[in-house]
Amino acid sequence: MKTPFFDARMDFPEMERTRAEIREFLARDPATKTPHADSWSHFDPEFSRRLGAAGFIGMTWPKRYGGHERSSLERYVVVEELLAAGAPSAAHWIADRQTGPQLLRFGTEAQKQDILPRIARGECYCSIGMSEPDSGSDLASVRTRARRDGDTWVINGRKIWTSYAHRSHYVLMLCRTGEDPAARQQGLSQILVPLDASGLTIRPIINMAGDHDFNELLFEDVRVPADALLGQEGQGWNQVISELAFERSGPERFLSSFVLLEAFVERARREPSADAAMLIGSLIARLAPLRGMSMSIAVQLGRGEQPNFEAALVKETGSLFEQDLAELIMREVVPAADLTSADKFQRLLAEAVLHAPSFSIRGGTREILRGIIARELGLR
Numbered sequence: 107m108k109t110p111f112f113d114a115r116m117d118f119p120e121m122e123r124t125r126a127e128i129r130e131f132l133a134r135d136p137a138t139k140t141p142h143a144d145s146w147s148h149f150d151p152e153f154s155r156r157l158g159a160a161g162f163i164g165m166t167w168p169k170r171y172g173g174h175e176r177s178s179l180e181r182y183v184v185v186e187e188l189l190a191a192g193a194p195s196a197a198h199w200i201a202d203r204q205t206g207p208q209l210l211r212f213g214t215e216a217q218k219q220d221i222l223p224r225i226a227r228g229e230c231y232c233s234i235g236m237s238e239p240d241s242g243s244d245l246a247s248v249r250t251r252a253r254r255d256g257d258t259w260v261i262n263g264r265k266i267w268t269s270y271a272h273r274s275h276y277v278l279m280l281c282r283t284g285e286d287p288a289a290r291q292q293g294l295s296q297i298l299v300p301l302d303a304s305g306l307t308i309r310p311i312i313n314m315a316g317d318h319d320f321n322e323l324l325f326e327d328v329r330v331p332a333d334a335l336l337g338q339e340g341q342g343w344n345q346v347i348s349e350l351a352f353e354r355s356g357p358e359r360f361l362s363s364f365v366l367l368e369a370f371v372e373r374a375r376r377e378p379s380a381d382a383a384m385l386i387g388s389l390i391a392r393l394a395p396l397r398g399m400s401m402s403i404a405v406q407l408g409r410g411e412q413p414n415f416e417a418a419l420v421k422e423t424g425s426l427f428e429q430d431l432a433e434l435i436m437r438e439v440v441p442a443a444d445l446t447s448a449d450k451f452q453r454l455l456a457e458a459v460l461h462a463p464s465f466s467i468r469g470g471t472r473e474i475l476r477g478i479i480a481r482e483l484g485l486r
């Protein structure tokens with residue numbers, strides 16, 4: 107990396123060491139030969155296995171669960187470098203970022219011993235089963251029901267937009283387990299369902315870039331053992347809220363198209379202009395405070411805190427930045443975007459432009475996040 111934004115001198119000593127290690131790994135890995143914008147939406151199990159074998163997944167988890175007992179800031183550095191290299195990180199991303207930490211926090215000893223080491227080796231991938239056809243922003247209205255029958259849960263319902271369910275091993279489901287029809291947040295539970303379970307149909311949904319990333323899931327009398335419950339029955343809402351802070355605050359909320367910015371800088375070196383220089387300056391100036399906010403949340407999460415408001419702030423300002431990045435560069439160099447181009451800059455620009463609309467939807471929409479921020483500020 108050449109940009110001062112990533113200058114290792116801004117880091118603590120252990121972060122500098124980790125940054126050197128991950129850079130060395132990425133420089134040698136074949137998967138980084140073709141960098142991608144929105145790289146954590148590119149799925150490559152072989153890359154994730156190599157990353158796991160090198161000790162860069164489950165970094166903060168206890169060694170007895172396959173982790174490496176490193177600090178949350180060291181993990182932060184690794185995530186930054188994966189994004190900065192445009193490395194195809196989708197396979198392990200959700201499991202490393204949020205399902206693993208949820209298991210550590212709420213899982214039984216058996217669940218932790220069974221699943222966490224496989225995640226840390228880069229061999230086990232997880233999906234998020236929150237959204238339903240009529241319940242996205244209003245998550246508390248989910249209708250997928252899990253009914254207890256002896257020593258099994260029987261699940262019926264539908265989930266939608268479930269990223270990589272067709273290539274993952276588990277989906278962590280938010281289900282209604284309570285009987286009271288008036289209850290909303292109460293009566294929800296989280297259940298870890300294997301994606302090859304009998305009665306579960308996975309239907310593809312093709313995104314605007316022509317890729318099969320997300321799916322619709324249909325549950326028809328899907329049976330899982332009673333011990334597939336994560337945490338306590340009826341506590342699903344509180345557990346999901348704690349998961350969202352992990353989901354919303356990381357560098358992927360503002361660095362997913364960093365490779366495009368870097369390619370734009372390279373292009374501007376070859377064809378300098380005052381407009382390009384001003385644009386690069388203004389974009390870098392927005393990145394620095396985003397990084398500061400996001401890093402401080404990583405420290406809070408590492409201490410077991412729940413900085414939900416702060417995470418909403420990073421997600422919203424980060425999405426604005428990422429959408430502006432694609433839009434402003436596109437305006438500067440129209441009509442350079444081309445998904446099939448051999449030119450790296452043209453391809454990355456097309457990828458970023460096609461993925462950008464989803465940035466303010468996935469992980470919570472713009473309006474919902476602004477509502478959370480306004481409430482915390484006492485404005486509503």
Ligand SMILES: Cc1cc2nc3c(=O)[nH]c(=O)nc-3n(C[C@H](O)[C@H](O)[C@H](O)COP(=O)(O)OP(=O)(O)OC[C@H]3O[C@@H](n4cnc5c(N)ncnc54)[C@H](O)[C@@H]3O)c2cc1C
Nearest residue numbers: 234235236237241242243267268269464467468469471473
């Ligand atoms: C790329 C991508 C990947 C995704 N991956 C997953 C996944 O893996 N698992 C998963 O569970 N979900 C996933 N989602 C789904 C995502 O979380 C939902 O799309 C999102 O929460 C919005 O829900 P919805 O689509 O039902 O829209 P709605 O909730 O119907 O919202 C539609 C519009 O109305 C606005 N709106 C809704 N309520 C309010 C309100 N109270 N005040 C003001 N405005 C409001 C919204 O902001 C939005 O603009 C993914 C989405 C995308 C784009």
